[in-house]
Amino acid sequence: MTADRSYVAENRAQLDRLRALVDRLSDQELSRPLDAGWTVAGVLAHLAFWDYRIVTLLDQWGSDGRGTVPGAYDEAAVDWINDAGKPLCLALPPRVAARLAVDAAVAADQRVAGLSEAQLDANRAAGGPISVLRAEHRREHLDEIDRALGTKRV
Numbered sequence: 001m002t003a004d005r006s007y008v009a010e011n012r013a014q015l016d017r018l019r020a021l022v023d024r025l026s027d028q029e030l031s032r033p034l035d036a037g038w039t040v041a042g043v044l045a046h047l048a049f050w051d052y053r054i055v056t057l058l059d060q061w062g063s064d065g066r067g068t069v070p071g072a073y074d075e076a077a078v079d080w081i082n083d084a085g086k087p088l089c090l091a092l093p094p095r096v097a098a099r100l101a102v103d104a105a106v107a108a109d110q111r112v113a114g115l116s117e118a119q120l121d122a123n124r125a126a127g128g129p130i131s132v133l134r135a136e137h138r139r140e141h142l143d144e145i146d147r148a149l150g151t152k153r154v
Helices: 006-024 040-061 077-091 094-113 117-125 134-149
Strands: none
Touching (some): 006 134, 040 077, 040 094
């Protein structure tokens, strides 16, 4: 059975949206405060962290899929991971955070698009530790940023 690869197009659409946002925002807009002490740039750095997590896991797994299949992570850990990373995300210069978000998204999208059928099957069997639909997380935060800035979705 052929794996559903619709995630590739969805990821690309949200990557294009992320690029457009980063290209149009001023440094002042990137520094704009958001809920819970975050800023626009901090949220973009947060996206970069989670995309780079995927890149790191896939690099460790190996392009041939012969390495150890990444293990599932505890969903309850997400909050403390985000809280622990928040000061680092906020410490980055806003334009650096924005550029990292795009670079990480490109890298993650390339890695998940290149997964073999066997790797996709192994990922599913392992509980999906590799979230191939990167678009979902991006969409959530890009919508949040658009609402905060009073902009319409591009």
